[in-house]
Amino acid sequence: MSALQFPPLFRGEPLSGQAEPFERAIGLAVAGTEPGTVVYNLAGDTLKASLIFAPEVPLEDAMTVLPVCGLGFQAALGALAPPEVAVHLEWDGRIRVNGALCGRLRVKASTLDPDEVPDWFVLGLELEMRGTGDSPGADPDRTCLLEEGCAEITPDGLLEAWVRHSLYWINRWLDDGVQPVHATWRGLVPTLGEIIEIDGRNGTFVGVDERFGMLLRSGETTDLIPLSSRLER
Numbered sequence: 001m002s003a004l005q006f007p008p009l010f011r012g013e014p015l016s017g018q019a020e021p022f023e024r025a026i027g028l029a030v031a032g033t034e035p036g037t038v039v040y041n042l043a044g045d046t047l048k049a050s051l052i053f054a055p056e057v058p059l060e061d062a063m064t065v066l067p068v069c070g071l072g073f074q075a076a077l078g079a080l081a082p083p084e085v086a087v088h089l090e091w092d093g094r095i096r097v098n099g100a101l102c103g104r105l106r107v108k109a110s111t112l113d114p115d116e117v118p119d120w121f122v123l124g125l126e127l128e129m130r131g132t133g134d135s136p137g138a139d140p141d142r143t144c145l146l147e148e149g150c151a152e153i154t155p156d157g158l159l160e161a162w163v164r165h166s167l168y169w170i171n172r173w174l175d176d177g178v179q180p181v182h183a184t185w186r187g188l189v190p191t192l193g194e195i196i197e198i199d200g201r202n203g204t205f206v207g208v209d210e211r212f213g214m215l216l217r218s219g220e221t222t223d224l225i226p227l228s229s230r231l232e233r
Contacts, residue, residue: 007164010038017043021049021050022108029052047155053121054119059231063228064212070089072166102127104125106124182212198216198225
């Protein structure tokens with residue numbers, strides 16, 4: 001396989017076998033590796049890749065990277081997949097393709113303090129390309145790209161497109177603020193306006209605040225669930 005092509009300021013670090021990009025990226029970030037490193041493993045049926053960031057804003061603001069890179073993924077798959085394939089984003093980073101779960105974005109940072117500027121921030125993508133070996137349709141709420149008519153999409157092509165489109169949205173966020181991100185993201189979230197259960201609470205997902213914290217309404221009360229609560233401990 002030829003070396004993957006990433007935009008300027010990004011560089012790839014390929015892994016093989018059972019190596020986990022998310023854990024490797026965290027180790028590299030702790031060791032002081034430059035931001036913009038793309039750690040990836042395309043060996044199995046699941047595309048796994050992680051991006052290393054060095055935010056210059058407090059953690060709660062830096063969490064906007066999660067929906068921003070979600071928009072990057074939606075744009076990337078939208079450009080490569082047949083037009084009938086629909087991509088939706090969950091608030092917590094899960095990715096749905098044609099209504100079924102197909103992958104997720106996950107995040108970890110050097111701190112859990114929402115007001116502290118992190119030394120590093122790692123965002124990981126995991127996406128089912130060819131399934132897990134179970135019979136197709138065995139779990140109607142889970143899918144893979146192969147089952148959704150995306151057999152022509154390669155992991156390397158999708159990874160390159162994801163990084164490229166994510167960079168576009170990162171620059172849009174930095175240049176134009178959070179409003180364009182909000183406007184596009186809201187149209188891709190299927191549970192917005194629905195009754196959901198999260199962290200043991202039930203309520204209506206009525207929207208998000210300026211830092212993508214969830215506004216959950218129950219009766220006369222609206223609670224704010226910070227997006228930083230989705231960080232892995």
